[in-house]
Amino acid sequence: MDVMDEKKMMTRNVEDGPWTGCAVLFLNSCPTVNLLSLYKDQQGKFMVFKVVKLTLTDSSGGLEGYEILKVHDADPLLGVEVKFVDVAACRRFLESYVSGAVLQSLSQHASRLLPGSQDVAMEIQLKAGMYTLDFCLDDLDLCLKHIHQSQPGRLRDDEIAELEQQLQSQALGHVPQPPTLTQEETPLPSNCFLFQKKVFEDRMLAAGDLQRFSNGVGRDWRKVGRALGKNCRALKGPAIDNLAYEYEREGLYEQAYQLLSRFIQAEGRAARLGRLVRALEDTKLTSLAENILDIQPQE
Numbered sequence: 001m002d003v004m005d006e007k008k009m010m011t012r013n014v015e016d017g018p019w020t021g022c023a024v025l026f027l028n029s030c031p032t033v034n035l036l037s038l039y040k041d042q043q044g045k046f047m048v049f050k051v052v053k054l055t056l057t058d059s060s061g062g063l064e065g066y067e068i069l070k071v072h073d074a075d076p077l078l079g080v081e082v083k084f085v086d087v088a089a090c091r092r093f094l095e096s097y098v099s100g101a102v103l104q105s106l107s108q109h110a111s112r113l114l115p116g117s118q119d120v121a122m123e124i125q126l127k128a129g130m131y132t133l134d135f136c137l138d139d140l141d142l143c144l145k146h147i148h149q150s151q152p153g154r155l156r157d158d159e160i161a162e163l164e165q166q167l168q169s170q171a172l173g174h175v176p177q178p179p180t181l182t183q184e185e186t187p188l189p190s191n192c193f194l195f196q197k198k199v200f201e202d203r204m205l206a207a208g209d210l211q212r213f214s215n216g217v218g219r220d221w222r223k224v225g226r227a228l229g230k231n232c233r234a235l236k237g238p239a240i241d242n243l244a245y246e247y248e249r250e251g252l253y254e255q256a257y258q259l260l261s262r263f264i265q266a267e268g269r270a271a272r273l274g275r276l277v278r279a280l281e282d283t284k285l286t287s288l289a290e291n292i293l294d295i296q297p298q299e
Contacts (some may be wrong), residue, residue: 065089086267234266
């Protein structure tokens with residue numbers, strides 16, 4: 001097999017099937033605006049996060065292809081750990097990075113949103129695992145391979161979840177509480193779902209949801225998996241039977257846990273509470289849905 005054939009096969013392997021990967025974007029700014037110090041300040045944290053979020057959305061082509069997992073101190077740099085859940089979005093991001101569009105977008109948003117940062121000078125670096133991708137940007141397929149091999153080792157930080165919610169609330173005005181819905185009320189907001197005539201925020205699935213689901217679903221985990229698999233490619237075909245075989249010795253809890261973990265990993269930001277609740281309704285497991293939503297039984 002020559003080099004070109006090997007490269008074509010590597011590209012097919014990278015882009016076939018469910019795809020995730022992780023990269024860390026390191027940011028630095030001119031002395032007049034220190035991003036790391038600003039992020040450590042409670043008031044500045046949200047604005048820095050907004051700058052990063054807008055930049056990633058610009059460069060990856062939308063909100064659905066990536067997820068910010070953590071923003072951390074890499075003194076003197078600010079590190080942003082990003083999980084990509086769509087190979088096309090990751091490729092668009094890399095193309096934007098190579099062309100300088102990421103740096104331009106970052107500078108523009110920073111100049112507009114951060115205090116005292118007009119015409120701010122920014123520096124960026126991109127890494128995936130041990131590899132500094134700035135050294136191989138002439139080969140995007142190799143960069144994609146490094147990102148794909150660098151699988152995320154954590155769920156999203158609680159701090160990032162709070163910042164995401166704050167950003168969403170700012171855009172929408174507020175996130176409604178779960179009151180009883182009546183015919184006179186306004187239509188259901190797009191970021192909410194309806195269960196038992198009550199409105200709930202359609203947030204991303206969290207670790208607590210995983211535990212409650214795995215503890216309560218028992219032998220019905222396969223039924224829920226098939227319901228989720230109607231709109232999740234990672235759970236179609238033999239995937240559920242393979243999970244059952246692979247984790248048979250670990251028992252029902254682990255099988256259920258791995259099922260929902262596979263769903264979250266494959267769907268990324270689209271792995272939301274409403275989808276799980278609908279799957280539980282479809283499989284007649286409403287009591288488990290009530291438990292996950294923390295609905296107290298009426299006396």
